[in-house]
Amino acid sequence: MKITKLFLVTFAIGIILVSCKKDDEFTTQFIERDRQEVYNENRVDIEAFLESHTFNYAEFQENLAYSDLSTSPPTITPNDSYKIEFTELTETSTDLSIMSFLNSATYPKLEIDTVYQDGVDYELYILKVREGLGDDVHRLDKASVLYKGSLPDGTIFDSAVTVNTSFNLTAVGAQAGVITGFREGLVKFKASEGFTDNASGETVYHNHGIGAVFVPSGLGYFSSTVNEIPSYSPVFFRFRVITRSNTDFDLDGVPSHLEDLEGDGYGFSDDTDGDGLPNFIDNDDDGDGVLTRYEDINEDGDPTNDDTNANGTPNYLDATSTESIENN
Numbered sequence: 211m212k213i214t215k216l217f218l219v220t221f222a223i224g225i226i227l228v229s230c231k232k233d234d235e236f237t238t239q240f241i242e243r244d245r246q247e248v249y250n251e252n253r254v255d256i257e258a259f260l261e262s263h264t265f266n267y268a269e270f271q272e273n274l275a276y277s278d279l280s281t282s283p284p285t286i287t288p289n290d291s292y293k294i295e296f297t298e299l300t301e302t303s304t305d306l307s308i309m310s311f312l313n314s315a316t317y318p319k320l321e322i323d324t325v326y327q328d329g330v331d332y333e334l335y336i337l338k339v340r341e342g343l344g345d346d347v348h349r350l351d352k353a354s355v356l357y358k359g360s361l362p363d364g365t366i367f368d369s370a371v372t373v374n375t376s377f378n379l380t381a382v383g384a385q386a387g388v389i390t391g392f393r394e395g396l397v398k399f400k401a402s403e404g405f406t407d408n409a410s411g412e413t414v415y416h417n418h419g420i421g422a423v424f425v426p427s428g429l430g431y432f433s434s435t436v437n438e439i440p441s442y443s444p445v446f447f448r449f450r451v452i453t454r455s456n457t458d459f460d461l462d463g464v465p466s467h468l469e470d471l472e473g474d475g476y477g478f479s480d481d482t483d484g485d486g487l488p489n490f491i492d493n494d495d496d497g498d499g500v501l502t503r504y505e506d507i508n509e510d511g512d513p514t515n516d517d518t519n520a521n522g523t524p525n526y527l528d529a530t531s532t533e534s535i536e537n538n
């Protein structure tokens with residue numbers, strides 16, 4: 211799998227200098243195109259794809275959307291192994307286009323999510339075949355996702371076909387994340403609800419989210435050429451969101467997604483001590499000089515359940531509580 215190589219570029223985009231022949235003593239500076247202008251073009255291309263292509267929705271609709279894990283043995287739907295495939299519509303085809311699922315009252319449905327980045331309001335098309343029944347996926351999580359990344363012409367540029375690889379959804383410091391468009395698609399789904407082992411001893415996941423996201427280049431690789439992706443090209447991802455797991459970027463014992471105190475799905479605006487470092491990368495969240503991990507008074511590995519003065523604010527967020535277990 212080429213996951214690492216591809217994700218690393220999410221924060222490595224910069225100005226590229228292109229040198230011509232030395233003899234000419236002539237250097238051309240690469241000028242990045244206007245983001246709004248590129249988005250306008252990408253949007254036309256993405257909508258043209260959604261109008262001119264269908265997907266294997268009938269295959270999904272002929273089975274139960276979800277497995278019933280409450281029965282013994284569980285009632286397993288074939289849709290737990292369903293994968294989206296795109297096909298170009300022919301003139302004689304009676305299949306529905308992907309676009310015809312826009313704002314459908316039932317699943318599958320195509321939705322539009324507005325994502326603001328770099329001065330542009332992007333309208334991100336997200337195809338939800340099923341949302342999933344497991345845990346919510348937070349932007350600060352790691353996730354294990356089976357996916358295929360493709361270009362509008364069908365070229366597959368990246369894929370993950372086993373669940374062994376998980377990746378951060380948000381880049382933090384030197385740790386890579388995924389491109390914004392992929393992340394903003396993934397967080398609209400839920401992870402699997404459970405798994406069983408089949409007769410051959412393989413693990414089969416159930417009731418995970420299944421969908422696709424159609425990413426304009428401004429929420430992707432933009433001017434960079436990565437693998438087979440040309441600069442300024444939209445990229446499409448079809449995926450199954452299998453599991454989500456905690457990250458702890460500041461190693462303070464509080465999972466990153468719980469440092470999103472406002473619960474708005476982002477961690478950047480949560481800065482208890484106002485030191486400019488959001489809590490998910492601040493190892494002394496209340497700025498009282500006692501590291502958060504030492505404010506875990508009952509030493510159970512969880513600083514969120516310690517409130518010595520019983521004022522409703524845990525010690526690690528309460529600058530008036532400065533008890534420390536550092537020397538215990």
Ligand SMILES: [Ca+2]
Pocket residue numbers: 460462464469489490491492493494495502
């Ligand atoms: Ca913290």
Ligand SMILES: [Ca+2]
Pocket residue numbers: 494495496497498499500501502505525526
């Ligand atoms: Ca503290």
Ligand SMILES: [Ca+2]
Pocket residue numbers: 506507508509510511512513514515516
């Ligand atoms: Ca504790």
Ligand SMILES: [Ca+2]
Pocket residue numbers: 496498500505525526527528529530531532
């Ligand atoms: Ca404190």
